[in-house]
Amino acid sequence: MEASKIDFIPGGTVTSPQGFRAGATYAGIKKKAEHSLDLGILFSEEPCASAALFTTNRIKSAPIVLCQERLQKGRAVALVVNSGCANIFTGEQGLADAAEMADLAAQGIGASPEDILVASTGVTGQPLPMKLIRAGISQIALANDGGQELAKAILTTDTVPKETAVAVRASDIKFTIGGIAKGSGMIHPDLATMFCFLTTDAAVELAFLRSALRKAVDVSFNMISVDGDTSPSDMVLIMANGLVGNEPISPGSRQADTFQQALDRVCIYLARAIARDGEGATKLIEVTVNGAISAAEARLAARTVVSSSLVKAAVHGADPNWGRIIVAAGRSGVEVVESNIDLHIGDVSVVKGGRPLPFSEQSVVRVLKQSEVPITLHLNLGTASATAWGCDLSEEYVTINSQYMT
């Protein structure tokens, strides 16, 4: 068997896989036209096996309610998405508006409304400006290279679009997985929803697609510090149109592992991009916990450290305050034995066997001033590991979030 190969595609995006088209327009929903586009469509020439994970917030946006229902059958053809208004806390009118958005998109592309998904992000508690949306949808032109426009149309407080794709060679087939995402990291802002829309031209069995997406999200989007403040609109969607013509990938397939690995890489790439672009963020923090007694404990410890406001603030100021890392792990609730702990900040060993080592403060400060700050905590109690990503906490974060509506 030929070894599988996974390569990132330069300029890759959600329309890199065969048979996907996208387009976007500025409909005027965003008051400040920060990113100029605010309404877009993602379309597949062939109906897709489709799976998604949704917010766990008890308050759900109208589009989430619609998508949860429509994806029970595991099939979708297109997604229509807007930024500027989240259609959250909008009652019956919100549900009707979401359904109308899908109907309008369905007419434009000649599909059944039941195969259209909807996503919205932006301000809470205000009705969708349907007049603008009706006019806007008819303006959208779909193109094979339209992914980059769509990546811009879903942004809110994000400063950069987030998109990627990988070319995969597995056994006897070649396929592509692409994706775009939005989100402003840090503690996840409720008004700046996290989206990720993934596509692939591989044929994938629905049950396997659902399980692969769950696994990929567990090592990517569920490991960034945006996880704390779950938005009512959070959504990670994958659409597989099968245009490659392969035998559908299933748990028994030769390509199953490769597909999972490729999907993980795309999701981790986009999750890191979200963390790095956190509101007010100036750097990416990567926390790896090794030697935990279970995977669940490794994940919890890594997420707790990367979510700690005190750790984030110390990294922001390049303050070599390593005690905060250990204290955050200690309060996470996982098994921790002080005398077993080793801690590395970048390549600098600062704690060994529970005792602080003499280290040059300047060498730690140098690591903390990097654009990516790796922190590795060895609990030395078991064999489980996990990695989480986050960003620093800056004064700018507070400024952004104390002036959102006014």
Next chain:
Amino acid sequence: MEASKIDFIPGGTVTSPQGFRAGATYAGIKKKAEHSLDLGILFSEEPCASAALFTTNRIKSAPIVLCQERLQKGRAVALVVNSGCANIFTGEQGLADAAEMADLAAQGIGASPEDILVASTGVTGQPLPMKLIRAGISQIALANDGGQELAKAILTTDTVPKETAVAVRASDIKFTIGGIAKGSGMIHPDLATMFCFLTTDAAVELAFLRSALRKAVDVSFNMISVDGDTSPSDMVLIMANGLVGNEPISPGSRQADTFQQALDRVCIYLARAIARDGEGATKLIEVTVNGAISAAEARLAARTVVSSSLVKAAVHGADPNWGRIIVAAGRSGVEVVESNIDLHIGDVSVVKGGRPLPFSEQSVVRVLKQSEVPITLHLNLGTASATAWGCDLSEEYVTINSQYMT
């Protein structure tokens, strides 16, 4: 039966109850002599029934380990406490240093070392400067009005001392409960431990004292947003010396309810003082959740809302972003039905039956600009209520915490 009466004592502190003395000195442990005092003793003329609650962090300071062991017998005579160095992550040497601190205090006051408790707050991972502590302890003069000095000696990033006392008249006895606290609110900084030391001259049965303290802490210190980032040194201590000469208060006593009520009031007063003095805070936020299906759910929802960085930032900027309050409640995990929700910000009704009401933005902004911001969320699902306290999130918080060590 005569009605009981609970009155706050102007200038009341931890030495207001009979038979308690305190004193403090500047030993030089704090490098910057912000509050000038950094080492102190609290002493009771008579041995006390004593109970305490400690941090739940898996990493515990050496003084916490010592106090947990000594308080198993429920008896204490004095407490010696320093700020500037927390004696955390200091191994065997830390335990020996904590024991020596107790020994030194015991010699000075002529008590058994086993009856002396120890507390430390400040920097993590550095050994106690025992030379300074040995010299300092001998300088401490105990006085009946020494509580105010002790309240200053335990501060770190706090901007004001926190102290109070109540005079209680219950059935046929009069007694006093006093207390001091430290802590810098917000997310609880691991290097700015939360302490509360309480005293009373009432005689209280040990088992009842323990249960009363647990109940009081549950409605006070466990309901402030400092709860999130538990320090390895957190400690709430009560000492009851019985000098009033009453029959010890027990669950069956006529005074039991009054004692609980008085203790709750002292703890809530001090907890609010900690929240209000949060690092960088400019105002106190009070979140009340009504109509939850259980007390646990009411508590969780109130704590989640008051801990939300987005809610805190919005209050800081007087941004009338009420959606964040509802979204935080939604992600707390408690039962929430959108169409049942009512929300008040101060006296302004902003949501009724799950629908936003037309309200004057200026009237909400006016509430958000107050030094105390009351938020009331009615879930209208059950009968349980809870109140939590926190503070706003300011740029200053980030600045303080990105430059702690450097």
